[in-house]
Amino acid sequence: MKKRNSVFIATSLDGYIADKNGGIDWLHRIPNPNNIDMGYGEFISQIDAIIMGRTTFETVCGFDIDWPYKKQVFVLSNKLNKVPEGFKGKAEIVKGTLTEILNKIYQKGFHRLYIDGGATIQSFLKEDLIDDMVITTIPILLGGGSPLFSELPEELDFACTKSKIYLNKVVQNHFVRMK
Amino acid sequence: MKKRNSVFIATSLDGYIADKNGGIDWLHRIPNPNNIDMGYGEFISQIDAIIMGRTTFETVCGFDIDWPYKKQVFVLSNKLNKVPEGFKGKAEIVKGTLTEILNKIYQKGFHRLYIDGGATIQSFLKEDLIDDMVITTIPILLGGGSPLFSELPEELDFACTKSKIYLNKVVQNHFVRMK
Numbered sequence: 222m223k224k225r226n227s228v229f230i231a232t233s234l235d236g237y238i239a240d241k242n243g244g245i246d247w248l249h250r251i252p253n254p255n256n257i258d259m260g261y262g263e264f265i266s267q268i269d270a271i272i273m274g275r276t277t278f279e280t281v282c283g284f285d286i287d288w289p290y291k292k293q294v295f296v297l298s299n300k301l302n303k304v305p306e307g308f309k310g311k312a313e314i315v316k317g318t319l320t321e322i323l324n325k326i327y328q329k330g331f332h333r334l335y336i337d338g339g340a341t342i343q344s345f346l347k348e349d350l351i352d353d354m355v356i357t358t359i360p361i362l363l364g365g366g367s368p369l370f371s372e373l374p375e376e377l378d379f380a381c382t383k384s385k386i387y388l389n390k391v392v393q394n395h396f397v398r399m400k
Numbered sequence: 401m402k403k404r405n406s407v408f409i410a411t412s413l414d415g416y417i418a419d420k421n422g423g424i425d426w427l428h429r430i431p432n433p434n435n436i437d438m439g440y441g442e443f444i445s446q447i448d449a450i451i452m453g454r455t456t457f458e459t460v461c462g463f464d465i466d467w468p469y470k471k472q473v474f475v476l477s478n479k480l481n482k483v484p485e486g487f488k489g490k491a492e493i494v495k496g497t498l499t500e501i502l503n504k505i506y507q508k509g510f511h512r513l514y515i516d517g518g519a520t521i522q523s524f525l526k527e528d529l530i531d532d533m534v535i536t537t538i539p540i541l542l543g544g545g546s547p548l549f550s551e552l553p554e555e556l557d558f559a560c561t562k563s564k565i566y567l568n569k570v571v572q573n574h575f576v577r578m579k
Contacts, residue, residue: 234558234575235549236415247555346541360560360575362525364552370414373543376426379413380569381539392560392573396413396539399569 222332226272226323228342228354229264229335230369237366238339247361251390259357259387268292270331272315272322275301277338282308295326297341319348343371349398354379357393401511405502407521407533408443408514409548416545417518426540430569438536438566447471449510451494451501454480456517461487474505476520498527522550528577533558536572 231248232238239245271290273281275298281289282305294312296304304312315322326334336345345351356369383395410427411417418424450469452460454477460468461484473491475483483491494501505513515524524530535548562574 240555250557358560358573360558362549362552362556362558364550364555370541371543373541376419376543377541378429379539379541381537381565381571382568384563384565384571384573386560386563389561390559390578392563394537394563394571394573 224323224327224332224334225352226334226336226345226350227264227268228337228351228356229261230337230342230354231357231359232369233363233366234358234360235362235364236368236370237363238369239367240363241365243367247363248359250361251359251388253388257387259391259393260355260385264355265292265335268333268335270295270326270333271335271337272297272326272341273336274298274338274341276340278312292335293331295322297322297344319345319350323350339367339369342369346370346377347373349375349377351377352398354396355393356396357387357391360390360392403502403506403511403513404531405513405515405524405529406443406447407516407530407535408440409516409521409533410536410538411548412542412545413537413539414541414543415547415549416542417548418546419542420544422546426542427538429540430538430567432567436566438570438572439534439564443534444471444514447512447514449474449505449512450514450516451476451505451520452515453477453517453520455519457491471514472510474501476501476523498524498529502529518546518548521548525549525556526552528554528556530556531577533575534572535575536566536570539569539571 270293272295278296288311295315296312298314299316301314378399379396380399381394382397385393449472451474457475467490474494475491477493478495480493557578558575559578560573561576564572
């Protein structure tokens with residue numbers, strides 16, 4: 222099966238994934254009365270597993286909600302040795318270089334991977350390991366926060382292959398890596 | 401006539417208007433064999449005058465090309481007192497606060513203004529003086545450079561009203577300020 226590392230994330234118009242205080246309330250500022258998922262369900266149906274960083278994992282563990290993922294979750298962490306009590310079987314810790322980690326995950330039969338969390342996406346991009354990105358732009362200028370993108374050792378060319386407006390305000394653009 | 405301050409600018413996928421070395425060659429990296437203007441002509445036809453900063457003005461003056469603007473140009477500068485020899489009649493220096501400058505320009509009969517140049521756009525956004533932005537995203541991650549957006553005293557809500565893909569790769573999104 223073809224291997225693919227995909228991003229599906231929302232940013233502000235100025236490219237932040239969290240505001241100056243780490244908040245993400247602005248993600249839901251635009252009314253969505255029918256709770257449309259803006260393609261998330263379709264995206265998830267086409268991936269085999271999720272790779273996220275420890276920060277994202279611990280944030281999700283801290284939410285007072287049922288475990289939200291229906292796919293296998295791998296947590297990148299050189300610090301954690303095991304998942305916290307209550308999350309066993311839901312997520313698995315992986316260690317090593319990204320290439321080593323990816324090879325381990327491929328050997329387990331997962332090939333189409335959802336790469337989630339700001340730091341994790343940045344580390345994959347630094348090694349040119351992202352194949353496609355669905356970026357949903359919430360049209361708010363936050364004026365500061367945690368940026369989705371960071372420094373790169375080399376420029377990376379993508380192509381925008383699809384663009385769609387949701388809720389008359391939000392735009393979602395699909396980018397595919399061009400090599 | 402209705403007053404309107406508009407932006408029409410291209411950025412990289414990571415939000416830069418110039419690369420780490422100040423270069424803009426990447427703007428033209430995607431082949432455009434028929435030289436389509438991606439809406440620039442239509443945009444310009446709907447504005448009365450251009451406001452740009454001194455840096456943008458001096459950059460354009462330095463190009464070995466005919467004066468590229470067919471509309472009145474106002475140059476924001478508290479440093480320049482007059483336009484350089486050879487550019488008289490092409491551009492006019494304006495000084496003062498943005499509100500004072502806008503009032504002077506309105507009095508001259510110009511109401512639909514094209515706000516151009518990174519620093520100028522940022523200063524207008526800081527005072528919530530931008531009504532709409534056409535942002536053309538060149539799908540390249542530069543990994544650093546001069547960002548289009550900067551810090552703001554308060555968040556600003558926009559809506560994406562139109563999105564179009566050009567050359568099968570470039571996406572152009574139209575944002576309108578929501579108050």
